[in-house]
Amino acid sequence: MAGIATVDRRVFVSGCAGLLVAGALPALAAATDHPEAEWLVVDRRFLSLLPRQPLARRTLAIDGDVTALWRDTLQPLWRERGAVIAGITREPALFCLEHLAQGLRHHLLRREALAGTDAVRWTLAPVGTRGLA
Amino acid sequence: MRTPPGVSPSDFAAALAAFTQIVGAEWVFTSDEDVALYRDAYSPLAGQPEERLASAAVAPETTQQVQAIVRVANQYRIPIYPISTGKNLGYGGSAPAYSGSVVVDLKRMNRILEVDEANMSVLVEPGVSYFDLYNHLRKTGSKLWIDCPDPGWGSVVGNAVDRGGGYTMANYRNHFDSHCGMEIVLPNGELLRTGMGAIPGARTWQQYKSGCGPWVDGIFSQSNLGIVTKMGFWLMPEPEAYLRCTVSVPRYKDLIPLVDILNHVENARIVNGFPDLASPLLGYPPTGQVQLFIEGTSAYATTAQQKALLAQADQGYSPELEAYALANKIPYWELWVTFYGPMEVVEAQWKATQRHFSQIPGATYKIVDQLKLPVDPAKISDYHEPEFGVPSLRAFSIGARTPYNPTPSKGHMWFSPIIPRTGEAIFEANRVFSAAAKDLGMPLFQTFSMPACFWERSFIFILATPVTTDAATNRKYLAGFKKLIEIGGQHGWGEYRTAPVFQESVMDVYSFNNHALHRLHETLKDAIDPNGILSAGRYNIWPRHLRKKAQ
Numbered sequence: 189m190a191g192i193a194t195v196d197r198r199v200f201v202s203g204c205a206g207l208l209v210a211g212a213l214p215a216l217a218a219a220t221d222h223p224e225a226e227w228l229v230v231d232r233r234f235l236s237l238l239p240r241q242p243l244a245r246r247t248l249a250i251d252g253d254v255t256a257l258w259r260d261t262l263q264p265l266w267r268e269r270g271a272v273i274a275g276i277t278r279e280p281a282l283f284c285l286e287h288l289a290q291g292l293r294h295h296l297l298r299r300e301a302l303a304g305t306d307a308v309r310w311t312l313a314p315v316g317t318r319g320l321a
Numbered sequence: 322m323r324t325p326p327g328v329s330p331s332d333f334a335a336a337l338a339a340f341t342q343i344v345g346a347e348w349v350f351t352s353d354e355d356v357a358l359y360r361d362a363y364s365p366l367a368g369q370p371e372e373r374l375a376s377a378a379v380a381p382e383t384t385q386q387v388q389a390i391v392r393v394a395n396q397y398r399i400p401i402y403p404i405s406t407g408k409n410l411g412y413g414g415s416a417p418a419y420s421g422s423v424v425v426d427l428k429r430m431n432r433i434l435e436v437d438e439a440n441m442s443v444l445v446e447p448g449v450s451y452f453d454l455y456n457h458l459r460k461t462g463s464k465l466w467i468d469c470p471d472p473g474w475g476s477v478v479g480n481a482v483d484r485g486g487g488y489t490m491a492n493y494r495n496h497f498d499s500h501c502g503m504e505i506v507l508p509n510g511e512l513l514r515t516g517m518g519a520i521p522g523a524r525t526w527q528q529y530k531s532g533c534g535p536w537v538d539g540i541f542s543q544s545n546l547g548i549v550t551k552m553g554f555w556l557m558p559e560p561e562a563y564l565r566c567t568v569s570v571p572r573y574k575d576l577i578p579l580v581d582i583l584n585h586v587e588n589a590r591i592v593n594g595f596p597d598l599a600s601p602l603l604g605y606p607p608t609g610q611v612q613l614f615i616e617g618t619s620a621y622a623t624t625a626q627q628k629a630l631l632a633q634a635d636q637g638y639s640p641e642l643e644a645y646a647l648a649n650k651i652p653y654w655e656l657w658v659t660f661y662g663p664m665e666v667v668e669a670q671w672k673a674t675q676r677h678f679s680q681i682p683g684a685t686y687k688i689v690d691q692l693k694l695p696v697d698p699a700k701i702s703d704y705h706e707p708e709f710g711v712p713s714l715r716a717f718s719i720g721a722r723t724p725y726n727p728t729p730s731k732g733h734m735w736f737s738p739i740i741p742r743t744g745e746a747i748f749e750a751n752r753v754f755s756a757a758a759k760d761l762g763m764p765l766f767q768t769f770s771m772p773a774c775f776w777e778r779s780f781i782f783i784l785a786t787p788v789t790t791d792a793a794t795n796r797k798y799l800a801g802f803k804k805l806i807e808i809g810g811q812h813g814w815g816e817y818r819t820a821p822v823f824q825e826s827v828m829d830v831y832s833f834n835n836h837a838l839h840r841l842h843e844t845l846k847d848a849i850d851p852n853g854i855l856s857a858g859r860y861n862i863w864p865r866h867l868r869k870k871a872q
């Protein structure tokens with residue numbers, strides 16, 4: 189089975205500090221996700237939007253396609269229990285994740301297009317989780 | 322909360338209370354937030370009064386619960402609409418054909434009931450997705466492959482009953498054809514098993530399809546005559562090797578013998594994998610490379626001179642364009658052929674294939690991939706995963722914004738008529754539909770369009786009609802889509818499958834002998850579902866009490 193960690197076109201990182209590039213927008217990630225988010229999903233194209241300092245939460249990088257992320261991480265996790273996940277991806281990835289989440293009683297808590305990019309930042313949470321003001 | 326049309330609020334409340342008794346309060350959905358999840362994400366009528374919307378949803382876990390729900394629906398005349406995983410995007414999503422229906426969501430019925438390794442078959446419930454089945458087979462060390470559509474999140478049963486298709490060997494690609502045995506809850510709540518399943522204790526339910534007497538399975542596909550609660554499928558034994566090759570031909574008219582010979586080699590089982598038609602000259606990639614194409618890394622990127630010639634060409638042809646192709650050795654057409662089997666066999670099949678195509682002067686041949694199977698999991702995303710029986714969601718990246726696709730749509734409606742499997746028909750469909758699309762102001766053609774080769778005896782001429790965020794544009798495309806259906810019908814072409822919003826127009830085309838087929842569908846509906854509770858309007862089959870209103 190193709191796991192995230194072994195698929196070369198899809199990068200798996202736990203903590204992405206080592207992959208960060210110059211030109212980061214430090215303010216962004218601070219406001220990126222729900223405080224309870226356990227994971228941050230980032231499209232590799234937008235790694236530069238993250239701050240340089242290591243993030244508190246675990247980070248998964250994808251190359252646009254969410255297949256392995258879903259199959260190997262999110263589906264087993266959400267089948268077992270509810271969990272808040274935040275992300276910065278393109279629309280199609282969020283579209284897929286939102287629909288997959290619905291099947292396991294999670295929903296989109298927040299979405300926001302990031303000006304000047306085709307990125308969207310979002311939070312998926314178990315149904316019933318309260319949103320940020 | 323909406324109430325189904327024609328149902329009193331008190332009856333609806335009583336029915337919901339009865340559903341709650343059957344499945345538990347947790348599995349009856351009535352809040353706006355929950356019911357909104359059953360909207361069609363690709364609806365061209367989103368937010369409009371005509372958008373098809375559910376009134377509530379109920380999610381049973383067992384066949385007995387499905388039977389009980391159906392009985393309650395009969396008692397209170399509640400319209401219900403079963404879905405398996407409800408991912409029918411481009412063909413209606415999970416929204417009901419008749420607004421106000423209660424969706425019967427079968428996702429919780431997700432048991433893989435039997436994998437018979439020796440018989441190479443499986444028996445599954447409707448909530449089993451391609452991902453689920455794939456994961457199960459890999460986890461248990463099975464040597465069986467699934468055949469899946471591009472998005473792997475759909476249901477093995479749901480896709481088959483809507484007569485979807487996939488990408489491996491011909492005899493597995495047609496998902497309804499590759500089923501063997503069904504269990505169905507009839508609209509009166511009775512349980513039926515088809516084929517050998519009708520014999521109590523038979524061990525051949527997944528071995529012999531038709532049993533004895535009239536074979537009824539077909540009437541439970543694309544219909545509203547029963548809720549499928551179990552379905553058997555034949556699976557493909559893992560092949561030893563995979564060989565993917567191209568046959569390229571230099572001239573415009575070569576498409577005609579190219580398709581004729583393909584039909585022979587495919588139906589003689591010399592080629593046994595998914596064939597794919599492409600055009601390097603016109604910049605039209607094969608299905609498996611669409612992703613690379615839109616990301617701009619494909620070898621099919623056209624030069625400035627080629628683009629200028631293409632802009633002048635009429636439906637992909639001009640003498641100058643052909644001369645350019647010949648001078649620069651750019652093939653006009655390219656056929657991708659795939660072989661599965663032992664290495665020595667696929668090599669021999671490829672040799673025989675080349676011999677057949679050598680009738681076309683100037684044909685050239687190339688091996689693209691020659692692999693011993695299974696593919697290293699770390700490498701699978703280098704290929705079109707469904708051709709290896711591996712489910713994926715990569716197809717959705719097609720909607721992403723790229724230089725090739727600067728204004729991605731919000732979704733699409735698949736226009737997918739069946740046309741003859743000939744080169745002449747491809748030319749004619751391009752001529753007819755590109756002229757119509759131009760008149761109707763629909764952005765469906767860049768240069769030329771190639772059909773999909775899912776089925777061995779016909780083409781599906783698939784065009785993705787965009788759904789936008791602008792209601793007026795959507796209305797224009799919706800009307801245009803209906804016009805295309807009508808024009809197709811005038812040429813003897815009809816859709817193989819369509820979204821509820823087009824089902825009336827599509828079924829109207831199937832009009833032989835004053836709509837004898839439609840009249841039979843209605844006769845069956847009246848006999849099997851006299852109260853008309855099940856999936857009213859699906860494929861334009863309305864129960865008697867709604868027929869007038871529907872028209």
Ligand SMILES: Cc1cc2nc3c(=O)[nH]c(=O)nc-3n(C[C@H](O)[C@H](O)[C@H](O)COP(=O)(O)OP(=O)(O)OC[C@H]3O[C@@H](n4cnc5c(N)ncnc54)[C@H](O)[C@@H]3O)c2cc1C
Nearest residue numbers: 405406407408409410470471475476479480485486548549
């Ligand atoms: C980018 C993209 C690519 C696609 N590629 C393909 C492809 O390669 N091949 C393909 O076939 N499709 C394709 N599709 C279309 C669609 O996404 C799939 O066919 C999908 O599998 C259908 O959804 P589902 O399996 O969840 O079925 P569902 O949505 O659950 O079912 C479809 C319909 O069948 C009926 N139904 C379902 N289950 C039952 C039941 N148990 N009893 C009675 N009636 C039932 C319902 O009316 C339902 O609306 C594609 C779509 C997109 C957006």
